[in-house]
Amino acid sequence: MHGPALVTWLLAALAVGSSLYCLARLRGPGLSCGAHAAAGRGRAAHEPNVAEALMGLGMAGMALQPGTLWGWPFALLAAAQVLAALRPGSPALRAHRLHHGIGALAMAYMALAMADGPAHEHAHHGTPSGLPLLTGALLLYFGCYALWSGSRLLSVPGAAVPGGTTATGTATAAADGVSRACRLAMGVGMFAMLLSM
Template sequence: MHGPAVVTWLLAALTAASGLYCLTRLRPAATACGPAATGWWRGREADAAEAVMGLGMAAMALFPGTAWGWPYGLLGLALLLATAAPGAPAARAHRLHHAIGALAMTYMALAMPPGTAHHHTAPGLPLLTGSLLLYFGVYALWAATRLLTPAGPVTVALAAGPAAVPLARACRLAMGIGMFAMLLAM
């Protein structure tokens, strides 16, 4: 990422913390046994995608390069194909959002190779960059409104504590802001 070093480090810390939190949500409950223990992965796909995206954003902010384009391009295509799979509309929409995020990271990695000074060139396609900025800006605003609304009933499968849902929403907001900042710094 090009810009002030302190902004890069703060963005990396924010997205790494979000990714690590999502990673901790992947562990199975220690008290679960029987069918609950074997089906712990159900509903964790979003946590896995968010962990990969958060940790990848942190690494990409600190170590920019075109090499990041390949893994996130493949992840984006896999998630895009997964949106066609049958399932709940909310899960499909979440997969589509992560596909857009992974493909946006691919775009940033390929459009901004290391050593490119943003003062001399405007890397990438302005229309695509603007569209992604609009998408992630609106997503961050939407995530902020969801953070401010009550969480509602929390099911036992999702509850890691009373703050689990608001904290997960805060991580989504942080990653939306992180994507917006990375695109803005292009």
């Protein structure tokens, strides 16, 4: 990633933290990083956790060590997610798969576009990598996604809800809030990586 080393390390830490949270949620029955997965059971219920964890680890790895090596696995993941989104199923799960397909496609694009960045940084300092129109479209998508995720995070009910919320309800609301915060962090991280191209 082009940019200050501190920003790169902070982005990697944020991505790893989100990824570890999603991996931890795999251990709980029916828990998911996204509310979208509530409609599914079994493998489908854990699919959003796995997708979020893979994206987080990939973002961290690519931020610290950019290269074309990251492009091919993300291109395969993008194809798998987009094809899965085309299959019949709940609209929420299909939207979640499509979002992860776009995210994986953006990661593949960044990996391939920034592959020669560190080697030629002095020769092309300040020259953007990639296709400006595609980069702009992805920036717009992830910027809007981050704003949408942030607005949803603000709508999570607090711990002190009138009407006698049970401890389980409060814990569920808190877990949903952390899940939304993870999605917001991933959206902002993707936006930052695209911006640094």
